Amino acid sequence: MNGTQSRFETKNANPGDLTRIVEDLGRAFNEFKSSNDERIRKVEKGAATGDLDVKLANIDKAMTELDDVKASIDDLVKKSARGGLGGNGQSAEQAEHKQAFGRFMRKGVDDGLAELEAKALNLGSDPDGGFAVPEELDRNIIQFERDSTPMRDLCNVITVGNEEYQRLINTGKASSGWVGETDARAATGTPQLARVAPFFGEVYANPEATQKMLDDVFFDAEAWLASEVAIEFGEQENDAFTVGDGVKKPKGFLAYAIAATGDATRPIGTLQYVLSGAAATITPDALLDLIYSLKTGYRKNASFVMNSLTLPVIRKLKDGEGNYLWKPGLDAGEPSTLLQKPVVENDDMPVVAAGSLPIGFGDFKRGYTIADVRGVRVLRDPYSNKPFIGFYTTKRVGGGVMDSKAIKLMKIAAA
Template structure:
């Protein structure tokens, strides 16, 4: 099925789900068990279509990259200034350092390390790796991403306190002196991140896709999950400071809003109490942030949010009927992360609303790969260790509101 047909199917599934919801809303009642089952089935099927669209798009991108790297194809974006280096990189992945000519080894050498096997991936490979990371970790695509090229850390100036309002005074008056304007700094220092992947020698030799794609995809996935986990719940100790970690250096408990739960789901779905809490959370965030704000939930939490109604009996969740109009909760779109909190115990965090451009990610310049040959010779495999350096944190807490479970049932 073509991507265009998949998108049309997605739109129809969303429209069918909305029709079921509208029937119940018009009748002033909740969904019947049969309607709810059909409703959930339609949305699950639409989620599967979304995943299929993403995979199909990724395959198209990989094929486009392959054609760009093909020496028999006309020069394209992937062939300007990088053919020799990418050819050297491919030779290294298949045959190791011994397979490189002297010129190729110089092109990829990361320094004086003749025995360790470290080589620096060419810039094109690094960009492809980060692109895969972007697809797998939604927060990275919304955050502000910086790359360090020379320094070891990035200092972010902050306004810790502001001036009071100006004073009404006379024509010649200047008002009282105000020393309330204070500035501080938050420092992001990339921390090492590493992952090992094993690939069979035969697969590297005969695979239809290039060996760099095999290594890139597996390393990208494992680096992506480690980063996403830290972006959500990292404690800031030799790793990023996560959104769901209460900290004076990131988002403090002053930005927490209670959401009514009963340790398993949101409370009083029929009366909409928890929906009212979400409305309170929305307007705890200043309206200046609303145009770029998004909700962040785990999929299991979203399953409960989809059933919430406001005081007028309207569902707070609305499906997007067009590909350019996402699903919304109280007219604000949302993203899902498998690493966001998913439990409803008292005081657990259950979600977040914010402008994620105020979550900063800092990547070090180089992505290094070490090739291990003898260690896995008995299993006819070659090991690859990918290393990167990443740090991240909220640089301002005001653009975020964190939702905290409040168990209201005795």
């Protein structure tokens, strides 16, 4: 690898390239370590490191690309194992609804569609809000979103019938203790319960097609719609699940109140943060503090979440014995890890800067819930932007922290 261009090829990769991708990732990591070690030696001697900084930046970029391609291939293998997208065993009502929805998309014919929708989906009527998509298309949109939305892959995702979903949590234990066989028992305290619920909002997308496209018998209109709206929904939702303010949208986990206090004294709904250990950067000790701020029961399934721009900082860190803390996943299905915990890239996370929260760590499936309200709806619009036909597609979705003890944050110390 030279100073300006990667020699590792990542384009047009497929499952058959997994071995090559893994080997390239391993070689890139070894080259990164040797170059970084050389940079450290030069820094210690007071020598210039400009050439090595450029080289490291290029290797780091190559590793990120290889890591992303490997993750995509791993996902393709998983899909192949479970039979890919789509559904089997449709009822007669669902099959008839799907055919009618296809006619509606291609020709705008909606005769009887509302009745078929009610039979197939058991959803309430909404004549002003378009028509609900068939169940198979609804599942495919969600699956496409999961593939492109890090938070969906990381968090607990449920489907609900309305926006009334909530959970009850115990905010205070009943009294308890040890007693002898004949000792008097104090009165049992009543547990204190609190309600937690996602914040809901409506997200929309308006992909457009020409009538000529729709008239083409080889054009898969439903697959096109699923792909187009999933891209738009995914970008909007991932941002909301990460940093959303909860106003007409989900509330992101970074939007909740934060405090340095531990679980025993911190209010419910407030996330704990750990300082980075040094001004405007991250230390290995701070990462260990972050991990062990999480209780044992949560650590088992915990992951790191960070922006891809934070990875170059993390990849340079070593422990006291000179071992790198970040390691690439060099086996099929194995993710890259930091201190033996998976690393998830989420580019809606902040970058490393004084006062920012660039790293989340925790069991997000227990900590954060995404709630999809059943029934993506489509309104066909052939008038607003002739000759294009718009498919105004809406979906209601919620998101919020359900267990504030399950997620910890790293806060970068001020200068």
